[in-house]
Amino acid sequence: MTFRFQLHHTDAETGARRGTFTTPHGPVETPGFMPVGTQGTVKGLTIDHVASTGAHMILGNTYHLGLRPGHQTVRALGGLHAMSGWEGPILTDSGGFQVFSLKGINKISEHSVVFRSHIDGALIDLTPEHSIEIQESLGSDVAMVLDHVVALPAERGEVQQAMERSIRWAKRCLEYASRDDQAKFAIVQGGLDVDLRVQCARELAAMDFEGYAVGGLSVGETPDEMYRITAATTPELPAEKPRYLMGVGRPIDLLESVVRGIDLFDCVMPTRNGRNGFAFTDSGPIKIRNAKHKTDTSPLDESCDCLTCTRHSRGYLRHLFIAGEMLGPTLLSLHNLTYYQKVMRGAREAIQENRLAEFIATKKSQWGIT
Amino acid sequence: MTFRFQLHHTDAETGARRGTFTTPHGPVETPGFMPVGTQGTVKGLTIDHVASTGAHMILGNTYHLGLRPGHQTVRALGGLHAMSGWEGPILTDSGGFQVFSLKGINKISEHSVVFRSHIDGALIDLTPEHSIEIQESLGSDVAMVLDHVVALPAERGEVQQAMERSIRWAKRCLEYASRDDQAKFAIVQGGLDVDLRVQCARELAAMDFEGYAVGGLSVGETPDEMYRITAATTPELPAEKPRYLMGVGRPIDLLESVVRGIDLFDCVMPTRNGRNGFAFTDSGPIKIRNAKHKTDTSPLDESCDCLTCTRHSRGYLRHLFIAGEMLGPTLLSLHNLTYYQKVMRGAREAIQENRLAEFIATKKSQWGIT
Numbered sequence A, B: 001m002t003f004r005f006q007l008h009h010t011d012a013e014t015g016a017r018r019g020t021f022t023t024p025h026g027p028v029e030t031p032g033f034m035p036v037g038t039q040g041t042v043k044g045l046t047i048d049h050v051a052s053t054g055a056h057m058i059l060g061n062t063y064h065l066g067l068r069p070g071h072q073t074v075r076a077l078g079g080l081h082a083m084s085g086w087e088g089p090i091l092t093d094s095g096g097f098q099v100f101s102l103k104g105i106n107k108i109s110e111h112s113v114v115f116r117s118h119i120d121g122a123l124i125d126l127t128p129e130h131s132i133e134i135q136e137s138l139g140s141d142v143a144m145v146l147d148h149v150v151a152l153p154a155e156r157g158e159v160q161q162a163m164e165r166s167i168r169w170a171k172r173c174l175e176y177a178s179r180d181d182q183a184k185f186a187i188v189q190g191g192l193d194v195d196l197r198v199q200c201a202r203e204l205a206a207m208d209f210e211g212y213a214v215g216g217l218s219v220g221e222t223p224d225e226m227y228r229i230t231a232a233t234t235p236e237l238p239a240e241k242p243r244y245l246m247g248v249g250r251p252i253d254l255l256e257s258v259v260r261g262i263d264l265f266d267c268v269m270p271t272r273n274g275r276n277g278f279a280f281t282d283s284g285p286i287k288i289r290n291a292k293h294k295t296d297t298s299p300l301d302e303s304c305d306c307l308t309c310t311r312h313s314r315g316y317l318r319h320l321f322i323a324g325e326m327l328g329p330t331l332l333s334l335h336n337l338t339y340y341q342k343v344m345r346g347a348r349e350a351i352q353e354n355r356l357a358e359f360i361a362t363k364k365s366q367w368g369i370t
């Protein structure tokens, strides 16, 4: 079997899962975090840097890569693995989130979504089948189905219609897909309505996907709402398949969602915040531009073994940001991604030893969360 | 002796020199090229990247670092080596070139040059002594004297006055300097006037500097004028001291200047051109944005063993530039610096075997220079 998800252990107290998701390009230990490489590169980092953070699987984006350089070009360059040089597993998002988040939506029908390219304004007609066609050209290990995402808050009727369309589109994706070496993951929609979420999860669970995602969250709702929807959705998903919470989030969100049965995450936060001079550490968040770091010779995080923390001081990092040097964003992104991986590694070890709740309590204390 | 310059061999045909300049932070093989790290970082590269290019000594800038983060801050962070993490030799430019290139010049006197900071407009009074004071705080292995650089073309009288002032300022720098672990290099001025250059070289050669630079070139004159002035100046400099041609240049300029007796170089060209999508290769220059590279799976340079060339295709590099990704400038800068080091290494080997002229002829043929 090309894809396999082995559940090694379930935390006795919380029910959090420790597993391994095996792909054609290697294993992904879960719970796991995927760095985002939207355009075929994790912003500012070489592939050696990304590997050094401990990441197993990275994420690419169908919407962005389909527009530029175009899926035929990626295919001509040998697929996304050969093109980017990343030899590990890759998951590609379907483009649904990007298309429905843009202002350029032109027309949504049962057939497709028509939108304007953010690059050149061209009209693009994206069907579920075309999203899979692009992802098959990209050659990712995991393809996501095209989903209809609605902005929240929204009328229940609108959320329901988009959810039901997402189910039909998921089925079309599954029927169209032709690559055995590419797993298909469905995406549960339904806004903040538990009944819709449950209905969507059950209908998708009845189809033969290799994994299931919870989508349409982290779009402005409170963390508690997100946790509530996640907790209501995961019990409806097949226990023997990996579960992926899309676009989430802060380190605490990852841990709270692991407790609610999630195995995989992706988020731009560690890289985007890194580029903006914001670092995650075991002593809580750090704004590196702050004047108090000016002559500080200590590293960002004493306990971190990334290149940033082993080679450079807070004072130097502050200087790089104040002087507008590219190396600042690179070094903070590298640290933040390393930190996220360390938190996930800690969670995996804690689950294995039935002490995840204690681990989370310690982290909350370190991060100043009460 | 803290500093030592050993001449290993002189090319029988051209007279080019092969040597080793020893500093407190290690040896610099000559002829050698120094990557420019103006603000305490070679733009877009980690220190591991810089080391991987084969660079021995890097350059920092007194003007930029003196303004931001300020020399007291650099000192508080342990000096430029500790601050940047670069453990090899560092040379710092005096700030003369930057101050006299800016529009913000306020007043030049025998005492000092008063200029406006490009950062906040503050008036700064820079004396030769203060330039050395800053460089002593930075703790570079080599400090450059403060020189008076005139924009060319200029009246002979103006060039002569600036040259004579540069000699007096060089003397003041030497008298003020107090660190035994920091070499002082004088800078020969005199514009495009051979008589002034010779006079300046002789007067500086009579003082006890550890090395000599040729400054005020690569400011718009033709390559042939630059070669002519270099050729007329180097015979007047002490043979047993290293000679540094400041701010030069294209790979061919480096080789033509090695023939004329130069040992050290620095230039922003490999990094600046790299950021702009321009690569130096053994097949001549490459503009990576060109559409012809779109689906090209070959590396920038078949014979290069840098991370860029061993991991990535021209097609991917083009994509990074077209998509505006930071990784593009990083990867092309890394390649270009590796390429410059390879050209210098080739020149050193060729000198050792008395075949520099042949080596240069081969390179000119590869680069399409007739």
Ligand SMILES: [Zn+2]
Binding pocket: A300, A301, A304, A305, A306, A307, A308, A309, A310, A334, A335, A336, A338
């Ligand atoms: Zn770190």
Ligand SMILES: [Zn+2]
Binding pocket: B300, B301, B304, B305, B306, B307, B308, B309, B310, B334, B335, B336, B338
């Ligand atoms: Zn290369």
